[in-house]
Amino acid sequence: MSTYPASNIIVLNQNSTQYTYTIIKEGYYPQNDILCYTSARSCNNTQFKIPDDYLIQTSWSRGSSKHIIQCGIIYIEKIPVFKISFGENFQASVESIHSATKAANAYLQIKKPNTQARLSGLHVFCLNSQELERECERKRRSHMLKPFNKLSNSMKTKRVYMFNEQLAVNFTNTAAKYFHSDDCPTLQKICFTVQDKNFQA
Numbered sequence: 778m779s780t781y782p783a784s785n786i787i788v789l790n791q792n793s794t795q796y797t798y799t800i801i802k803e804g805y806y807p808q809n810d811i812l813c814y815t816s817a818r819s820c821n822n823t824q825f826k827i828p829d830d831y832l833i834q835t836s837w838s839r840g841s842s843k844h845i846i847q848c849g850i851i852y853i854e855k856i857p858v859f860k861i862s863f864g865e866n867f868q869a870s871v872e873s874i875h876s877a878t879k880a881a882n883a884y885l886q887i888k889k890p891n892t893q894a895r896l897s898g899l900h901v902f903c904l905n906s907q908e909l910e911r912e913c914e915r916k917r918r919s920h921m922l923k924p925f926n927k928l929s930n931s932m933k934t935k936r937v938y939m940f941n942e943q944l945a946v947n948f949t950n951t952a953a954k955y956f957h958s959d960d961c962p963t964l965q966k967i968c969f970t971v972q973d974k975n976f977q978a
Contacts, residue, residue: 781908783950791900796837798903804831804850805916811855815904816876825904827857828913835901846884848877848902859898863888877902925971937971941978 779787787798806812807829814824831850838844847862859880862870871887873880877898885896899905925933945964952962967978 779908780950781906782912783947783954787903787906787908789900789903789906791905792897794837794900796835796900796903798906799834800909801832801834801847802830803833803909803912803916804828806913807852811852813852813857815899816878823905825899826910826913827904828909829857831902833903835903844888846901848880850877850902859902861901877904925974937976944978 779789781787781800782803785800787800789796789798805828806826813827815827816824828850829852832847833849834845834847836843836845845863847867849860849862850857851860852858856874858872858874859877860870860872861880861884862868863884869887871880871883873883878896879898881896881898881901885892885894903909925936928936944967948962948964956962964978969976969978
């Protein structure tokens, strides 16, 4: 089970193939007038958002059939460019401005020129990961947050409460990695300051 973003490793079974993803940069979702989506033809006609400034390492299969590649997405003039880097030190690469699937299969044709197999760009680029989507959405919301001094008193209270709740969740998840359950680690007190105003979790 993935614990992203506490761990930067995500393991997913996609169409009977186990993919291991190392998240280097999860990127962010551009504003709505720029944001692009995957084709509705893939994954039961479900469309997934395409992040910008995105970079992961993807591996699957074993032995001589093992693939280890880096998958990146960058928006250039409002168009996502899908890039796969591979080989020694990831010096070789292929790109597509059309889709992640076109980039994935361009890579596969170089690795196995006579193969009839096809790759799903959705799976190779890990674009259907709920964990990554949640983190990108969180980052997107953070860019839209108003400064603390622009909030009403009720909104300040709500934001501090939600922040405290998230701290508690993070503490519980992190403590489980370092302490036995019988140790009963307990978060007792955290003090922090926002714009010279003191708060306590």
